[in-house]
Amino acid sequence: MKFAIQVNEGPYTHQASDSAYHFTKAVLAAGHEVFRVFFYHDGVNNATRLTTPPQDDRNIVNRWSKLAQGSELDLVVCVAAAQRRGIVDDGEAKRNGKDATNLAPGFRISGLGQLIEAGIQADRLVVFGD
Amino acid sequence: MTTKKFMFVNRKAPYGTIYALESLEVVLIGAAFEQDVSMAFIDDGVYQLKKGHQTKGIEMKAFEKTYGALEDYDVNKLYVDEQSLAARGLTADDLCVPVEVMSRAAIGQLMAEQDVLLSF
Numbered sequence: 001m002k003f004a005i006q007v008n009e010g011p012y013t014h015q016a017s018d019s020a021y022h023f024t025k026a027v028l029a030a031g032h033e034v035f036r037v038f039f040y041h042d043g044v045n046n047a048t049r050l051t052t053p054p055q056d057d058r059n060i061v062n063r064w065s066k067l068a069q070g071s072e073l074d075l076v077v078c079v080a081a082a083q084r085r086g087i088v089d090d091g092e093a094k095r096n097g098k099d100a101t102n103l104a105p106g107f108r109i110s111g112l113g114q115l116i117e118a119g120i121q122a123d124r125l126v127v128f129g130d
Numbered sequence: 131m132t133t134k135k136f137m138f139v140n141r142k143a144p145y146g147t148i149y150a151l152e153s154l155e156v157v158l159i160g161a162a163f164e165q166d167v168s169m170a171f172i173d174d175g176v177y178q179l180k181k182g183h184q185t186k187g188i189e190m191k192a193f194e195k196t197y198g199a200l201e202d203y204d205v206n207k208l209y210v211d212e213q214s215l216a217a218r219g220l221t222a223d224d225l226c227v228p229v230e231v232m233s234r235a236a237i238g239q240l241m242a243e244q245d246v247l248l249s250f
Binding site for chain 1: 131132134136148149152155156159160162163165245246247248249250
């Protein structure tokens with residue numbers, strides 16, 4: 001089956017991102033396809049490479065990056081939500097005159113059309129949030 | 131392009147969190163993709179449609195007008211939970227756009243008919 005995943009909450013404050021990660025991993029392990037993971041609302045905060053949790057805690061951002069590297073998973077961060085919350089890649093930094101970038105490896109910034117497309121293409125869109 | 135039935139479920143008051151505003155942004159994109167879009171308003175989500183948003187004091191942009199513009203995007207299936215309205219002392223007359231007030235069970239039935247449910 002083809003799944004799409006939406007993550008609506010940031011890391012650590014809410015369990016949504018953890019649950020989405022474990023669900024995504026389980027979907028892939030069961031041999032299904034994940035068409036896309038889309039990060040919206042505060043979910044875009046899962047994509048900052050500047051996250052530094054204590055060493056004995058899970059690193060939620062790195063975990064997503066690693067999953068993407070291993071499986072060519074498409075991790076998409078909503079551009080409008082990212083701009084509001086300061087998640088920046090090279091293109092956005094140039095466009096908006098910012099002096100730094102913080103997008104973690106394996107993520108890309110794109111538009112809300114990617115979420116609608118995921119809803120159209122996938123057999124199931126599963127939303128993780130509050 | 132494939133057309134699917136997308137329902138956007140709005141459960142939160144308009145300004146306490148950003149869900150309502152960012153939900154509207156997805157609704158408009160869904161309509162631009164020519165999908166069969168509907169919106170449901172339940173729990174505090176019914177406050178999103180209440181007439182007369184005044185946001186000057188909280189320094190936030192009021193987006194009440196966007197609900198009125200939805201029909202320009204062919205989004206005219208707005209379903210409001212009767213029980214949520216009543217619990218907040220509201221009726222359809224208090225709302226800024228024409229809606230269909232429905233029982234919780236009827237909205238549940240509509241949800242079961244959707245291809246994609248996005249909950250905000």
